[in-house]
Amino acid sequence: MNPWPEIHRQRLAVADLLDDLKPADWDHPSLCDGWTVRDVAAHLTLQQLRLRDVFGLVRHWKGGMHPTIQAAARRQAAALTPAQIVADIRDTAAARRYNFGVTPVETLIDLLVHSQDIAIPLGRTHPMPPEAAAVATRRVLTMRIPPPPPSVRVVAGLHLTATDIGWSYGDGPEVRGPIAALLLVSTGRTVALPQLTGPGAALLAARSQTA
Structure with missing residues (x-):
C-alpha cells in the first residue's frame, strides 16, 4: 500500500475534526497520559522534521525520547493558536516529507492513532479506514x-x-x-x-x- 494518499486524506480529516472543537475541548485530556488535545494536535504539525530539526530536539533532551517528544509538542502547542494548528495540518496535507529516522508508514500510524487520542475522550466518532x-x-x-x-x-x-x-x-x-x-x-x-x-x-x- 502506498501510504501517501491515505496520509493526505487523514490529515484533512483530522483538520476537519479539530475545526469542529469547542474552545474548552482543546484543554481536555487526550488518551495520551499527560497530553491535552492541544498537545496531541500540535504534535501532528511536527511530521516533517529534518536531521537539523532532530538536533534541535536533542538540545532539549528530557532524559528519554517520549518526554522529549512531549516537550516538543508542548512548545509547539504554546507557540500556535488552535486556528494555526488546524491550518498547518491542512496546508501540509499533501506534503510527502516525513520525519528523519522513520518511514512514511509511521506518519500514517501517528495520524490514525492520535486522531483517536483526540476524538475518543471528547465522545466523538472519527472513522478509521x-x-x-x-x-x-x-x-x-x-x-x-x-x-x-x-x-x-x-x-x-x-x-x-x-x-x-x-x-x-x-x-x-x-x-x-x-x-x-x-x-x-x-x-x-x-x-x-x-x-x-x-x-x-x-x-x-x-x-x-x-x-
Missing part, C-alpha cells in the same frame, strides 16, 4: 527500527484477527475485534479492550493492566 489500519497495525507489530512501542509486548504470543477486514497476525490464543481496536491496543490504548473478544481477550486485558 480498515485497510489503512491493517497496514499500520502490521507495521507496529513488526517494527525493529525505530523500536516498537512497549505495548507490542502485551500482544506477543496472541493471534490477532480482525473482524471487519481479512487480516490476522501472530500465533497463540485468538483475540478478535475491529482492526481499529487492534491497532489501538497494540499502541497501548486500553480503551479499546472492551471491543475485543476470543480466548485470548482476557489474557490481553490482564497483561494490559500490569504493563
